[in-house]
Amino acid sequence: MNYYKSIHTLATSLLLTTVAAIPALAQAPVKTDLPKVKITVNSSQDGPLAPDDQLTLREAIAITNGTLTSADLSVAEQQQVTPISGNSVIAFDLPTGNTTIELQSLLPVLAQAGLIIDGTTQPGYDATKSATAEISVAIPVVEITAADLVAS
Numbered sequence: 001m002n003y004y005k006s007i008h009t010l011a012t013s014l015l016l017t018t019v020a021a022i023p024a025l026a027q028a029p030v031k032t033d034l035p036k037v038k039i040t041v042n043s044s045q046d047g048p049l050a051p052d053d054q055l056t057l058r059e060a061i062a063i064t065n066g067t068l069t070s071a072d073l074s075v076a077e078q079q080q081v082t083p084i085s086g087n088s089v090i091a092f093d094l095p096t097g098n099t100t101i102e103l104q105s106l107l108p109v110l111a112q113a114g115l116i117i118d119g120t121t122q123p124g125y126d127a128t129k130s131a132t133a134e135i136s137v138a139i140p141v142v143e144i145t146a147a148d149l150v151a152s
Helices: 057-065
Strands: 015-017 037-041 081-083 089-092 100-102 116-118 143-145
Touching: 037 057, 057 089
Parallel strands: 037 089, 089 116, 100 143
Antiparallel strands: 015 116, 037 081
């Protein structure tokens, strides 16, 4: 299974953590001096990093990886980033009806051990609604689609 092409519905009821601390799975060295922050992604767009009013998932990962600094962000984007103690968290506040992130290229490797990508923070997420009657499976709100899987 090609995980890059099957990235689908990452931000669901699960809290996803990186496995960067496991050497066999890591593609980049784990850094310990990375910023500990809560970042709220408010754009479903993808593409080059740019200081604007929208903070994308790609930008959030770059911030947690230490490759994008506060000085590189617009004032509006800086307001989406707050220092925290403990593990960094990427949260979501995407516009209603626009919650599919269509990737233009592969996302960067997650360099921060313990990083939490929390799809349950997206407004509209309801853990009590289930996708099936047999077992409790929360209905995802945020979806991530690889660029080559998007219909043209």
